[in-house]
Amino acid sequence: MQTDSDPLEQHRLLLDLGEALSACLGVVSTSWLAAEDPESSALSELADAFFARGVSQGHWHQITISAAKAMALGDSEVAIPGFIESLGKSDSKSAIGSLRMLLQERNLSAHGGRPTTRGEAAARLAEGLPLIENALRKTSFLESVPWLLVRDVKFESRRGTFRADLGRAMNDHPDFEAAQMTNVEPLEEGKFYYSTGSRMVEMSPLVVYKYCAKCHRPEMLFADRVDPRKGVSLKSVLRGHQWFDGELAVDMAALLRPPGGERAPEFA
Incomplete structure (x- = not known):
């Protein structure tokens, strides 16, 4: 955001950053619940969204709150360090509270209320910057929860x-820093994981690393919807490109269990 001096563009980037942070928290939260509390009703509710119109920022906020509550009530050894302290509240001064206010601004912009002049954008930017700064500050624990792509x-x-x-x-940054680790359990090549300190948590198929035909290079992609005919809708984190992967639909169904106990659809 600091590299662009146009308030209109900065306003757009502010809202994109709020959405990206919401998705990151949501993916980490959903992966943790699937690993540690697979019977959670929050996962079933998220499945309703994935297998219908798709997940929104509001869904990510709610699953994050649910994960924080589950960690607070469960075994502290499996909780993500810093998660409960940073995300255990959802009031206006919390990270989720700030992200919800940024979501209100995005919804306003998406429904005809986007700023049309640099002056208006600058004024709304001044209101939004403290919100994203608060959210980033209170989720700084994520720096110690790196996302790791298994190469070999x-x-x-x-x-x-x-x-x-x-x-x-x-x-x-589009590239990855090389790292190594020794684990007593096997990790699957080509998938993302993060560590809670006590175990490795798989993040796929919520986030994957696949070749983008539009970018002509592999990209980190978020899942946001399951189409009954096309498969899982994937969006590029950096460029917003979107396409579908039918092979991931079964994995998504296994992770979230579709509402009503429906079988995962088969794709050609």
Whole structure:
């Protein structure tokens, strides 16, 4: 945002940043619930959204609150460090409260209320910047919860462990920082994980790394909807490109369990 001096463009980037942070929190929260509290009603409610019109920022906010409550009530050893302290509240001064206010601004802009002059954009930007700064400050614990893309896994028979070559996602940078780790459980190549400190949590198919035909390079992609004919709708984090992947639909159904116990649709 600091690289663009146009208030109109800065206003747009502000809303995009709020949406990206909401999605990141939602993906981390959903993955944790699926691993630690798979019977959570919050997952069923999220399934309703995924298999209908798609998830919105509001859905991500709600699943984040649900995950914080589940961590507070459960075993502290499996909670994400810093999560409860940062996201255990949803009042106006909390991270979720700030993100909800930014969502109101996005909804206003999306329904004919977008600022039309630089002066108007600057005024609304002045109101929005403290909100995103508060949300980023209160979710800074995410810096210690890196997203790791598994590049290669080898079994070390003498130790009975698995050595993984990883790519560590670096904020909005398109490339990955090389890393390695040894784990007692195997990790699946080509998938994203994060560590709670006590275990590795799989993030796929909520976030994947696949080749983008429009960008002509692999991209990090978020899932936001399941179409009954086309499969999982994927959106590029950096460029907003969208396309569908039928192979991920079964994985999404297994993660969230579609409402009503429906079987995952089959795709050609």
